[in-house]
Amino acid sequence: xxxxxxxxxxxxxxxxxxxxxxxxxxxxxxxxxxxxxxxxxxxxxxxxxxxxxxxxxxxxxxxxxxxxxxxxxxxxxxxxxxxxxxxxxxxxxxxxxxxxxxxxxxxxxxxxxxxxxxxxxxxxxxxxxxxxxxxxxxxxxxxxxxxxxxxx
Numbered sequence: 001x002x003x004x005x006x007x008x009x010x011x012x013x014x015x016x017x018x019x020x021x022x023x024x025x026x027x028x029x030x031x032x033x034x035x036x037x038x039x040x041x042x043x044x045x046x047x048x049x050x051x052x053x054x055x056x057x058x059x060x061x062x063x064x065x066x067x068x069x070x071x072x073x074x075x076x077x078x079x080x081x082x083x084x085x086x087x088x089x090x091x092x093x094x095x096x097x098x099x100x101x102x103x104x105x106x107x108x109x110x111x112x113x114x115x116x117x118x119x120x121x122x123x124x125x126x127x128x129x130x131x132x133x134x135x136x137x138x139x140x141x142x143x144x145x146x147x148x149x150x151x152x
Contacts, residue, residue, distance in 0.1 A: 058076060
């Protein structure tokens with residue numbers, strides 16, 4: 001229980017850092033297109049740092065506790081099903097610019113997007129297919145991300 005609370009707090013802190021306000025200097029009227037490009041670069045750098053510094057990151061609509069779409073809910077529930085040690089989520093609905101920056105970063109057009117050890121695995125359809133074939137569990141084992149089952 002305590003471990004779950006710590007992970008939940010960690011997810012909120014992680015999400016807060018990623019979605020910190022963009023500095024006001026980006027919102028001047030003179031270079032509107034340049035500013036949007038600068039904001040996109042800032043967000044892409046934050047996404048890159050997040051993905052590279054955590055074993056599993058799920059960019060989703062909503063949160064694991066309150067998903068806002070069935071696809072996000074499925075991937076989140078699937079990760080919970082495997083009792084993964086480290087699991088971070090980012091709600092892309094909080095900032096529409098984040099959603100666009102994520103698509104630019106990954107080259108993947110849809111949400112959710114699951115990253116494992118810095119690598120894009122895919123969205124709902126890919127993860128579901130991997131789970132059905134057993135390759136998702138194999139990936140998690142190979143990367144050392146599954147919690148060992150305790151003997152009963």
